[in-house]
Amino acid sequence: MGKRTVVAVVAALALSACTATPPPPLVPSTPGMTVVPKEKVNEVVVGVDDVKGGYNPHTLASQSAVTTALASLLLPSTFRTDGDGSPRMDLDLLVGAEVTSAEPYTVTYTIRRDASWSDSAPIAAEDFVYLWQRMRTEPGVVDPAGYRLIDDIASREGGKVVEVVFSKPYPGWRSLFHDLLPAHLLKDAPGGWAAALGDSFPATAGPFAVRTLDQPRGEIVLERSDRFWEQPPVLDRVTLRRANQHDTIEALNAGDAQVALIRADAIALKDVEELGRTTALTTSVVPRPEVVQVLLRPASPKLEDVRVRTAVMRSLDRDELIAVGSRSGPSADLRADSQVTPPTSAGYTPTLPAPTGDPVQLLTEAGFTRTGSLWERDGKPLELTIAAPAGVEPYVTVANQVQRQLSLSGIAARVLTTQPNALFGQDLADTGTSDNTVDIAVVPQPDTGDSASVLASSFGCRTSPDDGGTPIPANLSGFCDQAVQPVIEQALSGEVLLADALRSIEPVLWQQAVAMPLFQVADLLVALPEVQGVTAGAPLAGPLSVARTWRREDR
Template structure:
């Protein structure tokens, strides 16, 4: 998850967005790359939790760094199709249907940084931490793992057998990445053992330095790596305000910068040292409504907010200066260029300020006239819209548009800027907001969305940070996850989506296009489409 925004500007020539399956990475064989060199990549905040199976670890940058150094058993290609990674797996397949059994054959050369080989014990520890039976593990998503009945050793030390209670269609998304049992077997290890550092790794790269003062994290090739030797000498992640990323690229302080935002695209496209690369990513921008507190506890108020927000106006403002056509997004589970997409928003996605006013009347909020907030029991109808101080002008523009729209129906919106490194950890992750906008990205397996919409359990919000859910949605998503017939699963997800709109969980805005500025001469890197992992063993500088 990361920041989003919108911006106005002069119209640009429009093209269709890249179709699913497209990517631009300047693909080259390894023989074209020189040995050595450093790649400098920006990230949005300092990583405080590297176990991204916890709510505090759900930042997208944390996930990327962890996957750089831990075993990613399956890698998806540009079309989102999963393939085993031979550095970790010889094979993985469903070997029985009743019950469903998946058998993994591990690469015997694969070892953790503490010298232990990957084994069934790592799978067992991760299952126990994430199956939801022990609340001491602060797991953000138990879906899939809660369908497993047993994890055991197979025919030998390199074989793992996973037995499921019910059929589970997205089994390839589980244990990705695989975490080491030696640092994952107790609640304390799970919750606190990955704070500020990675204790054990098993990748082509390892983290060599955490410089919190300089806000950089340096990765170098692991000399104990058993696979192909990386071309790069170092990969340096640097924490930057999103608003500073374009300048950092233009000043040659980084080698990549996001160019999806209009103000960034205009500047980066003119740089003679920049290659603009485009692809189609699962990437949605939305506004989360917090139904766990304040006026938004009332579904009528949430529905009023939905009706008062002109989604098309926000989408048009964002897309004014980028080269692709942007349309409203009408689905929480599918992107417009994906099979299964249908617009389920109905009346809940329609801009209708008069309906918003009627809903607020029904909820008991008294209209006090134009320009004044409504009141109830002597209290004004006031919502906070939380923004990261490290965001860009486009994010501010979007918040101000929402502020104006809600103000027209009597809802006062206070825009609250909070420190960049606190935005998720102290606000979004804890449900400490009324309105917040961020992105959900790379939900390549449909069941990955379950934790975003499931009902919270006590203080565990999973990823449903606004605490809006229902038993009906949970049941539909659980059934969909067990359905191996793709068309039937699609129907169930669309039924759930209609309920998500009705409850006012979040306001979908648009699919954000994938546009990246990359330093010329950098190969096998850029806009990856639906590819889930960057293979840094293949990234490097051309000779």
């Protein structure tokens, strides 16, 4: 796709997610009386696809562009990504962070004395402890491998000095403790971790604070935080407003929205291109740290045989799944041909092998016979359940396409759409049970910036808490291979270079037919010229991570 084509596509996608409802004009109620308008609010309205609840950035169930945006503006982080993707210590929160001991491997964080939550409680060691305890034990969390290496967290100087002790060296420690949560409000809150940030933020610690969060109306209003201890934002207010693609484009055209961030299809790209002919626009494609993947779960009794998994994978038309899921939008150019690193990662190297294995032969070897239109074994048809998070695209669309393709190959399948919290917290969590009902899952693989941790979190094992020694799966698929586990652990601790580890592990992962990565999700960012400073943002952070520097200059 050429540069001009990308710009046109980006423009078309971003204009269709905002409502065009300008405020009513000020009309004098009495003849001869002059109404003095209120002071104009320095505000930027951002059109988005949705603002629905679930804002915990640490859960798979809550992954979205809006969750990333809110976390970047409302929650404190130890490190954030620079423009080149490297981690940078956030001086808004920390005075220092460094490895202070090699044995045991210890990282010491020093928190600013004036860093506090919006209710005046200090940001302190208890916030680190809360996130660590939840990330190492809760199901359905994003990239927990690094947190599982932590043995203990000690507090000094009133909680403002935090010593994190690891069981082994962990070079990726800078990827931990981003988007800290207010432990003093959440640790004993009703609903526990599952309800944390489900529909609101009990306290914030960023340049903005939540003024209103109205999911039914589809609007989130953020205002400059008076309690933020650093340089305040230029804007008074940032409003996120839900709308379909057509309404978003109309809102941009009318000036009722000044920025849009949406998943675009070919139609939206064309509409944005047409708008750009009459209106000055800045457009760019913004990849999310999220790859759409199809998991064939060894935890399922029906797919524990690698021959069956391979046959099922070979029955799928990957190119068609990518085309349907990306809707011929910007994501179509971000094909994920690696098991671990996303296409926009600096370390991305395609490893997709040429297709091998005949599905008919493989299923026959596994004891199945083709009877009529279906494959059967022992008089029972091969019938699979495909799960996807309800209401979350492109996962539901891809799951339905997987079902259609398998049916054409004689493999009966049904699509089960489950609420995200239940899917990731329950259905895909019990990876060792024999009565698991989910055979295939169409789910995201998030990227946190530490590919070694992504590898361990997606394909690694951990020891059983019951006997302390038995390796058990520690991922959504239920995959645990003792042949590759030592290399995974060495990559996580830095004993071997990640690139060397992936060269030996990726061929095994493809051969095991556990995951079929499809494409990296991308949004289209569109901005009108009256808003200055709108950029794609740093990798992993998103465009709203720099909203504190946006300026509005009406023309």
